[in-house]
Amino acid sequence: MTETLMSKSLKIAAVVAAYWFISISMVFLNKYLLSSETLKLDAPLFVTWYQCVVTVILCFLLSIVARYVPDYVNFPEMNIDPKLCRATLPLSIVFVCMITFNNLCLKHVGVAFYNVGRSLTTVFNVVFTYFMLQQTTSIYALGCCGIIIGGFFLGVNQEGSSGELSMIGVVFGVCASASVALNAIYTKKVLPMVDNNIWRLALYNNVNASLLFIPLMIVFGDVTEVYGFPLLTSVHFWFLMTMSGVFGFAIGTITGLQIQVTSPLTHNISGTAKAAAQTVIACTYFGQVKSSLWWLSNLTVLGGSAAYTEVKRREMKKQHNEAPAQKNGSV
Structure with a gap:
């Protein structure tokens, strides 16, 4: 009994540690690729496009591996249906906006400020849920949103x-926050089209995104920038680019695994703690000295987000407990 409990605890600790490592590493690596004075590559759309291409390749590779060693690798069969590409296109457009604005935000702000800069996702989620799904939010949850905005x-x-x-x-x-909230809403609508398989959805999203980015890269000059880039033949550069794509793919896997071995609430708490750790690491690594009010703003955002999560958890638990009583009362 003790060994089983210890084994489960070690598994949870390993998954949470992996989530923190992958998420924080991805942010720092993307920051380097997007705005490093060493690289001097002003092509954020190209970096984002390449990450989508890597995800598509990994989906097919894992599908092939799973076909031959299903006992060790569990991954769905991957194929592309043009009809589903068209059906998932609205979500893919939102997805393109989300990853583009995320990377553009990271390009222009420091890693330490990154979480505050994208902190309005919860607020936009409440707004879009009200106007698009006609679902209201409790006064306590709105109060938490007010704390986040402050x-x-x-x-x-x-x-x-x-x-x-x-x-x-x-x-x-702000645009990234709005896109993340919209992406969550559209994902719920589109998932049934791909048999509620998150990996098939990731494939179609990234296939569509890979095509959508091509005209954008031409219009915004990323193609010209890359064509004249001196490190285009550098193995080190392409290794870093590929690793950023691998991290982008891996974060989806480890996020789902963390929710599976813990709970959605614990995942949100872990994400909040990770954001705090990431901010501290960034300030230490870049040698930044911040004021007390600056740190208070970070704590306020993180505290408001954590409080919102707890409020929603309690509301869902209350609804779950009331449902059997209502059902019995109607019989």
């Missing part, structure tokens, strides 16, 4: 006071 504006104010604020980065962060 922390966001305090963070913007303090980042501006330190002279490190990029307004275009903040705008991209």
